[in-house]
Each structure stands twice: as C-alpha cells, then as structure tokens.
Amino acid sequence: MAMLHLVNKSPYDACSLDTASSIMKGDDSLLLIEDGVYAAVKSGKAAARLAGLKVSVLGPDLAARGIGEDKLIDGVTVVDYAGFVDMVEANDKVQSWL
Amino acid sequence: MKLTIQVNEGPYQHQSADSAYFFTKAALEKGHEIFRVFFYHDGVNNGTRLTTPPQDDRNIVNRWSELAKEHNLDMVVCVAAAQRRGIVDDGEAQRNGKDATNIADGFRISGLGQLVEGAIQSDRLVVFGD
Amino acid sequence: MSDTKKFMYINRKAPYGTIYAWEALEVILIGAAFEQDVSLAFIDDGVYQLTKGQDTGGIGMKNFSPTYSALGDYEITKIYVEKESLEERGLTLDDLQHLVWEDEDEDWAEKDSIRLVSRSELADVLATQDVLFNF
Numbered sequence: 001m002a003m004l005h006l007v008n009k010s011p012y013d014a015c016s017l018d019t020a021s022s023i024m025k026g027d028d029s030l031l032l033i034e035d036g037v038y039a040a041v042k043s044g045k046a047a048a049r050l051a052g053l054k055v056s057v058l059g060p061d062l063a064a065r066g067i068g069e070d071k072l073i074d075g076v077t078v079v080d081y082a083g084f085v086d087m088v089e090a091n092d093k094v095q096s097w098l
Numbered sequence: 099m100k101l102t103i104q105v106n107e108g109p110y111q112h113q114s115a116d117s118a119y120f121f122t123k124a125a126l127e128k129g130h131e132i133f134r135v136f137f138y139h140d141g142v143n144n145g146t147r148l149t150t151p152p153q154d155d156r157n158i159v160n161r162w163s164e165l166a167k168e169h170n171l172d173m174v175v176c177v178a179a180a181q182r183r184g185i186v187d188d189g190e191a192q193r194n195g196k197d198a199t200n201i202a203d204g205f206r207i208s209g210l211g212q213l214v215e216g217a218i219q220s221d222r223l224v225v226f227g228d
Numbered sequence: 229m230s231d232t233k234k235f236m237y238i239n240r241k242a243p244y245g246t247i248y249a250w251e252a253l254e255v256i257l258i259g260a261a262f263e264q265d266v267s268l269a270f271i272d273d274g275v276y277q278l279t280k281g282q283d284t285g286g287i288g289m290k291n292f293s294p295t296y297s298a299l300g301d302y303e304i305t306k307i308y309v310e311k312e313s314l315e316e317r318g319l320t321l322d323d324l325q326h327l328v329w330e331d332e333d334e335d336w337a338e339k340d341s342i343r344l345v346s347r348s349e350l351a352d353v354l355a356t357q358d359v360l361f362n363f
Contacts (some may be wrong), residue, residue, distance in 0.1 A: 001355055008114065008226075019240075019272055023351045034113045060120075081124035088222050089099045089130075095354065096225040096362045098106070098240070106248075106363065139251055139363070178254060210258040217359045218233060218262065225362045 002027035004091035008034035011046035016097040033058040042073040102216030106227030108143030109158035118226035134216040145175040147202035166204030233358040239274035252363040260302035267306040278324040300329030307341045
C-alpha cells in the first residue's frame, strides 16, 4: 500500500516538507504543488530533503513561478493536472501536508 | 475512481481553490466520478454569488457553478462553516433571521456528515487547503 | 457500504491562531456517528491543541480544549501523539491533558487514549489507514 503525499507550501516558509519527507516510506510518492514546487529547485537548500524520494512536480505551478525544468534536481517527474489525477489513482490514499 | 474533494480555502486568498478546481476538472475529463466537492473552513466562500472579480481575472465562483452544471456535480458547503462566514441560502435565511441570501448556483448548504459520507463512499479523498 | 473504513484525522496546527483545530474537532464529533474505525493524530504544531491550562478569556474566544476529554465518550480511543513534535516544542506528556476512555468490556475501566509514538511508528500507523483527513 503506497501513499501519495502532497506538499503545497514553500520549504522556506513552513515545515510541511520536513515532516512529509521524514515520514514517507517504502513506495510512497511526493507531489509538489502550488508553492511546494520551490523545493525541487536544485540550487536551493531544501533540495537535499528530496534525496532518495520519488518526487513529482506539478508543471503548471512551476511555469507560473517562472521555474524552468532545467532548474530542477535530477530525477524529478513533471506532471500536469491529468498526471496528478493518475497519481491519486495509482496510490491507495492521499496525504495533504497543509 | 470515485473521488471526494475537500476545499478548505476561499477564492483568491489561496491557490488551493484553483488547484481543487483544475484537479476536479482533470478527473472528470479522464472519466472519473466526482462523488462530492465539499467546501469547509473558508472554502465556503467559494459559494457566494456576490463576488465581482476584475474582468481580466478568473471568476472562481462562476467557474465552479459552470463545472457543476456541466457535470451535474454535488457541491456542498458546510452549514456550520457557512453560518460563521455568512453564506446563506433560503433555508438558512429563514432559520436564522437573515434578510438576504447569497448562495451561488450549483452549491447547496448541508452538514459535515456529507464530508464523512463522501469519505466512506469514495475511493479517494483529496484535500486542498493552506 | 458495509465495510468499515479506517479513518485518520490528522491535526498539525496550533489552536486559536487559526480555526482549523476547532473545525477539525467538529468533523471528528460528527464523524463519530458514522461508526468507522477512527484514529486521531497530533503532529507538528497539532500537539499544542492538547495542552492543559488553556485560558482564552483575554482573547475573547471559546476555550474548546475541554472537548478533547469528551472524545472517549464518542468511542474515540486511539489518539496518536508524535514524540518528535513534542520534544521539538519542549513538551512532555505531562503538559498534555490526560485523555481517557472507558472500556465497556472491562467493567468500564479507564484507559489512556493517548498513544505516544515516534515519527516512524506514526508512519506505520498512517500506512494502515484508508482515509486521511487534513485541515
């Protein structure tokens, strides 16, 4: 049974990513949405927290914030809202770290 | 997949009302069933018909009403949260002595049991909030 | 729907600064009538919701902390409090209300509702749930 974790807050603003990344286990996936996408920028300190995790980022939220995909850490999958829906379906449940 | 969506924030203040809308729309386009969209906390403010956003900006309330109409969605605004924040339909106006109503098309006011029922009946509960 | 689901209500926010703590409790109380397998989790700032000695007179808000002690009457017996969140905030179990429930099967013996768990243990508990509520 795998969980989809949603983080929507900037890692520099709230502890949601810290808690989410430290509680994720096994086959869980992390999807960064809204301000949460900033965590995936490779030059930022928060990127280190994503090491070893299955990370996806919502493309429209990246584009809105002017973050080019070339700025992201390696191994991150960029999805659109349809992909977001697929991730919800592929996991047993969703944990929104608000 | 049968989904219940929970929206915790009001329109414009926080992106979650938008994220919830686009997620819901994408799920419908993929042929999934939306059992219910439940508006809680400040999310009830998505259900007022009195907003006048700038012409060049999205109309969040109308967007929800149109999506509900197109797909026959059940969009529920929590009664307790609505009472606190002044979202009123005819029933609530009568019960609580209010001289106006403001509920937008496609929304209905009902109890928290609707959220719980949604969670029981659906395959997934997806929460959008702050 | 004949199957019972495992419901976890996750509380991560402090009381009074925002309404989430109180409005989460309202869902929990209404939800109790639906006879699902209910657990509560308090993590991050959520642990502050359970502290003793809350006095809201000066801020003009209703003190809803007594509601937590009534949860046992609603058959809510599994309240997970995360150790790391307490420690980070300089809190111990002693700072929290003593929440109990009465076990009908053991002559109404009073039992502790709060289960102190590590983050890793909480992760295991979360993994077994069917539905996760967040506020």
